[in-house]
Each structure stands twice: as C-alpha cells, then as structure tokens.
Amino acid sequence: MVGRRCEVWHGDIAPSVKNRIKADPPDVLLTTPESLEVMLISKDPAGREILKGARIVVIDEIHAFAGDDRGWHLLAVMERIGRLAGRELQRIGLSATVGNPIELLTWLAGHCDGTRQVVQPDAGANLAETRIELDYVATLQNAALVISRLHRGEKRLVFCDSRGRVEELGNELRDLGVTVFLSHSSLSAEERKTSEQAFAEAQDCVIVSTSTLELGIDVGDLDRVIQIDAPHSVASFLQRLGRTGRRSGTTRNCLFLATSENALLKAAALLELWASGFVEPIRPPARPLHLFAQQLMALSLQEGGIGVNDWFSWLGRLPAFANESREVLDEVVRFLLNEQILFSDGARLSFGDAGQALYGRKHFLELVSVFTSDPVFKVLHGRKELGTVDQVTFLRHRDEEPVTLSMGGRSWVVTALDWNRREAFVVPAAGRGKSQWLGGGMGMSYRLSRAVHGVLTKPEVSPRWSNRARESMDSLRAEYAFLHAEQDVVFINSHSNETRWFTFAGGVINTALADAVRACGVNEVSSSDYLVKITEATGVRSLVDRIVRHLLRRRRWFCRG
Incomplete structure (x- = not known):
C-alpha cells in the first residue's frame, strides 16, 4: 500500500518480528482470526495495545469464513476488539463469489449502526470471453497423460479435491517427465512455500493443488487451469477460474478432465449452473452455542476474570448470541460452572480447575484452536518437517511390511514412529508411496443434483463437451432413459x-x-x-x-x- 506500512502476523512469524511489530505498530496488520485470539488472551498486553488502535477490519474472501464456525468466531473477536478500541469498527468484506450479498452484508454488519452498502461492479469477462472445456478421460493415469501432452511450455495449475489425489497425480506426472510441484494443507508451510515459489519462477511446469491455491496465494502469471473431476460448488469453480486471464490479452480458461462417469455428470451440471448465473448462497451456522462457551473462556483469560454479568456487554449484541434467550445463554454459563471449566466467587468468572487441566497446556493453545481436526502425525526427515498424515495411515498397514508414504510427490519410507509425540521419521524411498487423510466426504447440494437430473433428461449437447464427453454422455442418457423431466x-x-x-x-x-x-x-x-x-x-x-x-x-x- 502506497504510503502505508504493512506487517504480517500469524503463527509462523518469528517472535523477534512480532516484538518489532509490538514496539512500532504498523498502519496495516495482515493476520488471521486465530492470531487475533492469541493476541487478545496473551499475558503480554502489547498485542492488545496494538488492537486498541484498530479502526477498520477488512475480511478478504469473506465467503470462506461466513459459511462455518470460523465466521461467527471472527465476528465475536471483532466485538471484543471494538470494545477494547472504544469505537465501532468499519467492516469491509471482499469476495468475488457470493450468491446472496445482501444477506452476507447483514451478517457482517451485525448490530452496527453505520451505513450498509453492497458494491458490486460489473463481473468483467462474459461467457463468450471465457474458454471452458469438458473432457472424459476415465482414469487419473489418463488425465496425467493428457496434462503432460497439452500446453507444453506453459504454466498449468491443476486442482484436485483431495490430498491423496494430489499426491497420486503428482507421482504420475513426475513419471511422465513433467516438472511438477504440489500444494495441499498437509504439507508443511515450508514445503508449500518452496513449491509455490519454485512454480512462480518456472515456466514449463505444473503445480497440483487442493483448494489451498484457490484463494489469494500468488503463484505468478498462470496460463492454464485444469480441474480433475469437479469442485463441490460453483463458487469454488469461479475462484479457480479467476486464477487465469489476469494478463492483458489473455482469457479466463479451465479444462475439466473427468475420471469417472459420475464426475462427468457433476462437471457438466456445475457448468450448466455457472452458465445460468447461479452462485451458491452463504448460510452461517445456526445457534453456535459452543462458540459462546469458547468466547466466555477466552474473555475470562483476556480480562483476568470478568464480572458474572459483564460478558453481556462484550458479546451480547452479536446476533448469533443476541437471538438466543437469556435463559439459554445462562444455561451455558451454568454448565461451564458445574463442570468447573469456569469458577465463580459470586462476583467474577474465571478459569476453573477443570478448565486449566483441559485447555491450559501450551499457553491455552487448545482454547485458541476451537475447530476440531483429524488426529495426525508430523512427518520428519531429520529435523525437517515435510507435513502431516492421518494416523489411520499407520493403523491400517501390516506390521511385517514397511510403511511408505507419498509426501510432496516423493516417496518416503518410515523408519520410526513416536506415538506419544505423534511423529513419523522417514528417509527417501524408491517406488510408490501412499498417505491417507480422513476428509469429510461432501455430498452434492440439492441444486447441483437437480442440475445433474437436467443434464440427463434434456437432449441438448453443450459445445463445451469434447467428443469423448459427448459419447459418454450419450451412454449415460441411454442408461437413465427412464427418468422423467418433471417428476x-x-x-x-x-x-x-x-x-x-x-x-x-x-x-x-x-x-x-x-x-x-x-x-x-x-x-x-x-x-x-x-x-x-x-x-x-x-x-x-x-x-x-x-x-x-x-x-x-x-x-x-x-x-x-
């Protein structure tokens, strides 16, 4: 930003850098909701002093927050920062993929009294200026072959919707002589950064990613986006499509490679929804009472104890809690007291013995990490962290066989496991490895499933379908010929x-x-x-x-x- 000093603050930033920021606060601080929570509850008051100067909060990719618990958590943290600052913070949300902007504006504004406005400029490139193709390749191996032969000399970003598929496709492409980099959430931050930087500086190469590269990360100028199968929503597709066409004289583009008939149907249906202008609405979770409990605990740490009724002045106006009856909220407080998570002397609420035992380790890290995650092992090559794998990787293998992992598109054999510290020590290996992660299998939405029904029952052939896609679609339509268009x-x-x-x-x-x-x-x-x-x-x-x-x-x- 011209004329403004900007700093970054999150869990991977060195303490020395944070100390420098505390001593000389910047004009703009780039951070995460979880890091804000740490600043608020820390014993060091310097972080809270920085936040007292806050005037504006800008939430980039707001749709990524509003649809789950992280959104309510962010708004609750903003309530506490506003109370510390002694002013109502101006709130700005940014997104290119929101189907219900008025509702999302209402959610973001909450109880704020200021002017509310949706700024929605022209979407830019229209359908005619966007090149979309759908091909049916039947297997992931065939997809790798197509990627290796198409658009040589260009930078290609390939999206898969699981970490296992990213690793598998990375191995296939590497075997075909393609310069390939990988990015997914179970790779260490250092590994992801190395891959993304190398990809940004290279030319004839491919980076295979889950949704980690869907939002905002700069990997340089892209020539092509390729989607294996289909994302779960139109909004996700729009984010991925938007990674291309940024240079003057280029167009937005995406090639879908369907590796199964069901994936072909899903991709065709998603493109029909996109062409109709549909984008999924964002719906914040209803009744986040578990977050109310977490915020009570965090607030008691932040303030070193709070009056038994003072929590209402901090959190009570947030719509998620204000829409609940006082009896319901008081019942949550009584539960925390009965379980000795909180303690009250009749005048103040503070952490109880059970709360200290449950959440007090590592400076209350578990309290900050309010969102559950799968049990994982850290994978280490010497002292270098490669990433994480789910513990099921080790539970399902035969004891007499070595465990060979795939991490970052390379194979590693496990030499030792530390179950207490949840660490797996590895060395490079030949052959193919396999890692496992437990993902939340996401079923199709109602609108997407109905769009599949429409694709099967209508005779139209999309000009975006390849010859192979048309032939497979003809076969599927014949198989589902019994369907009725209206019933x-x-x-x-x-x-x-x-x-x-x-x-x-x-x-x-x-x-x-x-x-x-x-x-x-x-x-x-x-x-x-x-x-x-x-x-x-x-x-x-x-x-x-x-x-x-x-x-x-x-x-x-x-x-x-």
Missing part, C-alpha cells in the same frame, strides 16, 4: 421387495429422507445423491403408503433448497 421416478420390484426412489435431491435431503423411512420401522435403507433405496420384506406397496403418510405429517422433508 421423480420410483421403481418397485415386488419380487425382491426393493424400492428405488430417484429423487436427485442431493446427499443431505436424501439422508433426511432415509432417516424418515427408518422412522417407519425399516432398517434396510441406503441413500446417495441421486436416490433412496429401500428393502422391506413385508410388502413394498404397503411400505410406500406408510412412508407417504409419515412424510405428509412432517411436511418439512419436502422443503427443498
């Missing part, structure tokens, strides 16, 4: 007592429908994004009648969206 289809097999209800309603709604069926006394029920399958030995038609009556009593199951 659900239910198959009833009286001989096997099996019912297949093709809802194309998405994973969440179909799971809810399956639960409703189980409430009718049926145990053999399964669901997917596209259908609910029911097996009932007492007669399918009578079962259907029972299910319909049950669902009509609970009409909310039909409130799709």
Whole structure:
C-alpha cells in the first residue's frame, strides 16, 4: 500500500518480528482470526495495545469464513476488539463469489449502526470471453497423460479435491517427465512455500493443488487451469477460474478432465449452473452455542476474570448470541460452572480447575484452536518437517511390511514412529508411496443434483463437451432413459421387495429422507445423491403408503433448497 506500512502476523512469524511489530505498530496488520485470539488472551498486553488502535477490519474472501464456525468466531473477536478500541469498527468484506450479498452484508454488519452498502461492479469477462472445456478421460493415469501432452511450455495449475489425489497425480506426472510441484494443507508451510515459489519462477511446469491455491496465494502469471473431476460448488469453480486471464490479452480458461462417469455428470451440471448465473448462497451456522462457551473462556483469560454479568456487554449484541434467550445463554454459563471449566466467587468468572487441566497446556493453545481436526502425525526427515498424515495411515498397514508414504510427490519410507509425540521419521524411498487423510466426504447440494437430473433428461449437447464427453454422455442418457423431466421416478420390484426412489435431491435431503423411512420401522435403507433405496420384506406397496403418510405429517422433508 502506497504510503502505508504493512506487517504480517500469524503463527509462523518469528517472535523477534512480532516484538518489532509490538514496539512500532504498523498502519496495516495482515493476520488471521486465530492470531487475533492469541493476541487478545496473551499475558503480554502489547498485542492488545496494538488492537486498541484498530479502526477498520477488512475480511478478504469473506465467503470462506461466513459459511462455518470460523465466521461467527471472527465476528465475536471483532466485538471484543471494538470494545477494547472504544469505537465501532468499519467492516469491509471482499469476495468475488457470493450468491446472496445482501444477506452476507447483514451478517457482517451485525448490530452496527453505520451505513450498509453492497458494491458490486460489473463481473468483467462474459461467457463468450471465457474458454471452458469438458473432457472424459476415465482414469487419473489418463488425465496425467493428457496434462503432460497439452500446453507444453506453459504454466498449468491443476486442482484436485483431495490430498491423496494430489499426491497420486503428482507421482504420475513426475513419471511422465513433467516438472511438477504440489500444494495441499498437509504439507508443511515450508514445503508449500518452496513449491509455490519454485512454480512462480518456472515456466514449463505444473503445480497440483487442493483448494489451498484457490484463494489469494500468488503463484505468478498462470496460463492454464485444469480441474480433475469437479469442485463441490460453483463458487469454488469461479475462484479457480479467476486464477487465469489476469494478463492483458489473455482469457479466463479451465479444462475439466473427468475420471469417472459420475464426475462427468457433476462437471457438466456445475457448468450448466455457472452458465445460468447461479452462485451458491452463504448460510452461517445456526445457534453456535459452543462458540459462546469458547468466547466466555477466552474473555475470562483476556480480562483476568470478568464480572458474572459483564460478558453481556462484550458479546451480547452479536446476533448469533443476541437471538438466543437469556435463559439459554445462562444455561451455558451454568454448565461451564458445574463442570468447573469456569469458577465463580459470586462476583467474577474465571478459569476453573477443570478448565486449566483441559485447555491450559501450551499457553491455552487448545482454547485458541476451537475447530476440531483429524488426529495426525508430523512427518520428519531429520529435523525437517515435510507435513502431516492421518494416523489411520499407520493403523491400517501390516506390521511385517514397511510403511511408505507419498509426501510432496516423493516417496518416503518410515523408519520410526513416536506415538506419544505423534511423529513419523522417514528417509527417501524408491517406488510408490501412499498417505491417507480422513476428509469429510461432501455430498452434492440439492441444486447441483437437480442440475445433474437436467443434464440427463434434456437432449441438448453443450459445445463445451469434447467428443469423448459427448459419447459418454450419450451412454449415460441411454442408461437413465427412464427418468422423467418433471417428476421423480420410483421403481418397485415386488419380487425382491426393493424400492428405488430417484429423487436427485442431493446427499443431505436424501439422508433426511432415509432417516424418515427408518422412522417407519425399516432398517434396510441406503441413500446417495441421486436416490433412496429401500428393502422391506413385508410388502413394498404397503411400505410406500406408510412412508407417504409419515412424510405428509412432517411436511418439512419436502422443503427443498
């Protein structure tokens, strides 16, 4: 920023740098919500003194916060900073992929009294100025072959939607002689930084990434974005597409390489939604009472104890808590007191013995890390941290066989495990390794599943589809020729007592429908994004009648969206 001094503050910044910042605060501080929390609860008051000078908060990529607990946590931290500063902070949220900007503005503003405004400039490049292609390649190995042969001499950013697939594709590309770099959240910060810097400086190369490179990280000028299969949302696709077309004379572009028929359907449906102008709305989680408990504990640390009713002046106006009755919030306080997480002498709240035991280690690091994560092992080559893998990597292997990991696109054999410290020591290895991470499998949304239904039931052929994609789509349309464009289809097999209800309603709604069926006394029920399958030995038609009556009593199951 011209004329303004800017500093960066987060967990990887050296203490000496932070001490310099404390001694001479900058005009602009780039940081994270978790780092702000650490500054607020630290025994060193210098961090709080810096925050007392805050006037404006700019939240970049606000959509990445607002849809989960981190968003409410950020707003609660902002409430506490505003109280320390003695002023209402101006709040600015930035995003290129928001489907409901008015609602998000209301969420961000909260109780603030100032003027509220959505600034939404022209989106820029239109559909005609954007080059999108969808190809069907059937396997990840074929995808690697296509990537190795296409756009040689250019910088290509490839997105996969799992860390395991990033490692696997990286190995395939390296075997094909491609200069390849990897980036995902389980690589150490040093490893990611090295890969991203090397990619930024190179020309004829590929970097394979999960969503870690979707938001804001500068990897230089890109020529191509390639998507393996499909992201989970239009918003995510727009972020990835936006990494290209930034140089004068270039266009935004993305090549989809579908490695399965289901991925082909999902990619085609997502592109239909994108072409229609749809972007998913952001919905903050309802009733984040667990965050209210965390904020009470953090506030008691920050202030060295607070009056039994003083918490309301710090947090009570935040809509997430203000919309709850005082009785509900008081019940949370009583729970913390009963469990001795907090202690009260009748006048003040402070940390109790159980709270100290649960959260007091490493300067209350567990209290700052309010979002749960999978149990992982740190992978070390000598003293160098390579990244982390899930502990299931070691639980599922045979004792007589060595564990060979894939980390950063290279293979490493495990020489020792320290279960107490959760550390795995490795040395380079030949051959292929495999690492495992437990990801939250994300089902399709209702809108995306309905778009898949539309792709299958409509005759149109998109000009974005390759010949291979068209041939595969023809085959899929023939396979699903029984679908009706306007109605659900239910198959009833009286001989096997099996019912297949093709809802194309998405994973969440179909799971809810399956639960409703189980409430009718049926145990053999399964669901997917596209259908609910029911097996009932007492007669399918009578079962259907029972299910319909049950669902009509609970009409909310039909409130799709």
